[in-house]
Amino acid sequence: MSGPVIPVYMQIVDTMLERIEQGELTPGDRLAPERALAGDFGVNRRTIRQALEVLERRGLIERRQGSGTFISEPRMERGASEFFHFTERIRQRGFAAGSEVLSLERVVPSPFVATELEISPDAEIYRFHRLRTISSRPVLIETFALPADLVPGFDAFDVTERSVYEIMRTEYDIHVAYARQSLEAVALSQIEAQWLGASPGAPAMLERRLAFDEQGRPVDFGTDLYRGDRVRFVTDAATVAVPTGTEVSAAP
Amino acid sequence: MSGPVIPVYMQIVDTMLERIEQGELTPGDRLAPERALAGDFGVNRRTIRQALEVLERRGLIERRQGSGTFISEPRMERGASEFFHFTERIRQRGFAAGSEVLSLERVVPSPFVATELEISPDAEIYRFHRLRTISSRPVLIETFALPADLVPGFDAFDVTERSVYEIMRTEYDIHVAYARQSLEAVALSQIEAQWLGASPGAPAMLERRLAFDEQGRPVDFGTDLYRGDRVRFVTDAATVAVPTGTEVSAAP
DNA sequence: TGCCATGATTGGTATATACCAATCTGACAT
DNA sequence: ATGTCAGATTGGTATATACCAATCATGGCA
Numbered sequence: 357m358s359g360p361v362i363p364v365y366m367q368i369v370d371t372m373l374e375r376i377e378q379g380e381l382t383p384g385d386r387l388a389p390e391r392a393l394a395g396d397f398g399v400n401r402r403t404i405r406q407a408l409e410v411l412e413r414r415g416l417i418e419r420r421q422g423s424g425t426f427i428s429e430p431r432m433e434r435g436a437s438e439f440f441h442f443t444e445r446i447r448q449r450g451f452a453a454g455s456e457v458l459s460l461e462r463v464v465p466s467p468f469v470a471t472e473l474e475i476s477p478d479a480e481i482y483r484f485h486r487l488r489t490i491s492s493r494p495v496l497i498e499t500f501a502l503p504a505d506l507v508p509g510f511d512a513f514d515v516t517e518r519s520v521y522e523i524m525r526t527e528y529d530i531h532v533a534y535a536r537q538s539l540e541a542v543a544l545s546q547i548e549a550q551w552l553g554a555s556p557g558a559p560a561m562l563e564r565r566l567a568f569d570e571q572g573r574p575v576d577f578g579t580d581l582y583r584g585d586r587v588r589f590v591t592d593a594a595t596v597a598v599p600t601g602t603e604v605s606a607a608p
Numbered sequence: 609m610s611g612p613v614i615p616v617y618m619q620i621v622d623t624m625l626e627r628i629e630q631g632e633l634t635p636g637d638r639l640a641p642e643r644a645l646a647g648d649f650g651v652n653r654r655t656i657r658q659a660l661e662v663l664e665r666r667g668l669i670e671r672r673q674g675s676g677t678f679i680s681e682p683r684m685e686r687g688a689s690e691f692f693h694f695t696e697r698i699r700q701r702g703f704a705a706g707s708e709v710l711s712l713e714r715v716v717p718s719p720f721v722a723t724e725l726e727i728s729p730d731a732e733i734y735r736f737h738r739l740r741t742i743s744s745r746p747v748l749i750e751t752f753a754l755p756a757d758l759v760p761g762f763d764a765f766d767v768t769e770r771s772v773y774e775i776m777r778t779e780y781d782i783h784v785a786y787a788r789q790s791l792e793a794v795a796l797s798q799i800e801a802q803w804l805g806a807s808p809g810a811p812a813m814l815e816r817r818l819a820f821d822e823q824g825r826p827v828d829f830g831t832d833l834y835r836g837d838r839v840r841f842v843t844d845a846a847t848v849a850v851p852t853g854t855e856v857s858a859a860p
Numbered sequence: 861t862g863c864c865a866t867g868a869t870t871g872g873t874a875t876a877t878a879c880c881a882a883t884c885t886g887a888c889a890t
Numbered sequence: 891a892t893g894t895c896a897g898a899t900t901g902g903t904a905t906a907t908a909c910c911a912a913t914c915a916t917g918g919c920a
Binding site: 413536537538539540541542543557558559560561582584587588589 | 665790791792793794795809810811812813834836839840841842
């Protein structure tokens with residue numbers, strides 16, 4: 357009648373994340389061989405491999421056949437502090453950045469959200485919507501889902517004035533390090549259009565976001581919905597081959 | 609002795625990619641159960657699972673415990689700061705990439721285009737539109753404007769089969785090195801919708817592009833117009849791109 | 861000293877087996 | 891008709907075992 361069943365390989369993932377966090381393992385270090393880890397943890401080698409596959413997909417380790425498994429350099433590029441600061445960016449351009457909280461509640465997440473955040477389906481989250489304005493004109497709706505266990509009492513803070521990630525950093529010592537994100541074009545629903553002062557069906561830019569902290573824990577799952585006529589994303593590119601996760605290869 | 613050793617699970621991946629490409633399996637279809645596939649292919653269930661894991665990571669299938677494994681809706685994914693090799697990327701994902709030239713003419717550009725390309729207002733350009741398809745379904749309309757002085761006789765080449773930048777490179781020794789790009793959400797016009805097989809007003813992603821060669825000369829000015837429901841731009845933090853990363857700007 | 865065969869090490873692939881967990885189906889009771 | 895529950899179906903996790911492929915370290919030879 358225990359709580360949620362956490363698979364063994366995920367427990368091993370957590371253990372290794374801790375070791376990385378504690379500094380027992382630092383970038384460049386080589387892990388023990390899979391067979392040795394299997395012995396240490398008292399599990400089958402296959403189970404260790406499942407755990408390593410998770411860590412590899414998150415970019416925390418690198419595996420080289422015949423050589424070993426190594427802790428990778430943390431991918432902090434375009435880190436939270438630079439990337440997510442809507443307010444400073446807008447003010448630097450000489451506009452007035454505004455903010456309004458549309459909703460804030462503590463709820464049980466949908467199974468999908470729970471899965472993405474890697475929390476048990478009955479653990480709660482803080483979910484809220486925030487409207488962002490430039491020169492008093494609505495520009496985007498932000499949606500956040502934060503695991504309540506990580507940020508207990510989050511609703512005590514004023515999300516109108518402060519950055520969400522800044523609160524997580526200073527109040528909870530959670531440092532958002534990187535995010536998986538994607539952009540797509542969508543049509544505004546009725547309610548979204550109303551919030552943004554646009555017409556239903558008008559084009560908008562939807563950014564999906566799953567943010568991780570330095571230990572690779574998912575800490576925020578949400579979206580940014582931009583009015584299509586009020587935002588442009590600059591994506592300058594060089595021809596240099598860019599090794600992104602979207603590249604397809606035999607190796608995971 | 610024998611050629612390169614392709615693991616069995618990758619051969620199975622290839623087989624399934626073919627079936628998807630051939631239309632034997634279409635989005636929404638349910639695959640046979642893993643145990644049945646194992647029997648069909650004459651391999652262990654674990655091997656089938658390895659193949660399915662690859663397909664899942666590529667976003668081609670979706671697995672639901674207790675329910676089955678399903679072909680997902682094809683969506684082209686690309687990094688926001690990559691703009692080359694449409695064809696290769698699509699084929700790597702196991703889809704058939706198609707191409708159709710909608711127009712090709714040598715004309716005097718508008719003053720705006722002439723300014724962007726830094727050519728005299730009466731110098732001519734090659735202007736053309738190309739429709740790109742994935743599995744025979746329209747995905748984007750490309751628009752190009754190339755200074756005619758740089759690529760004389762460009763209309764002699766078959767833009768249906770060859771990459772524009774590849775032609776510029778091999779036939780004219782012009783090496784596209786860099787592009788200033790931006791992304792925005794727009795609504796499809798009547799004619800655009802017709803080409804893309806969508807409804808007028810449907811959301812789309814407009815990418816504006818000004819490409820430069822290694823000497824910093826503007827060599828191409830154009831746009832890519834993506835159907836909003838058939839493309840997703842991945843903007844992970846994993847791609848370096850700090851200096852020219854994604855920025856938000858207030859639209860004029 | 862320098863090179864390179866050779867074996868040990870390490871991750872990669874594959875089989876066989878078993879049981880768990882989520883979902884769906886259909887018979888049955890109301 | 892409608893709701894409910896038991897069993898079947900299907901993907902998920904885990905063990906034990908074996909061998910292959912890439913890499914590395916060692917020691918002998920020129």
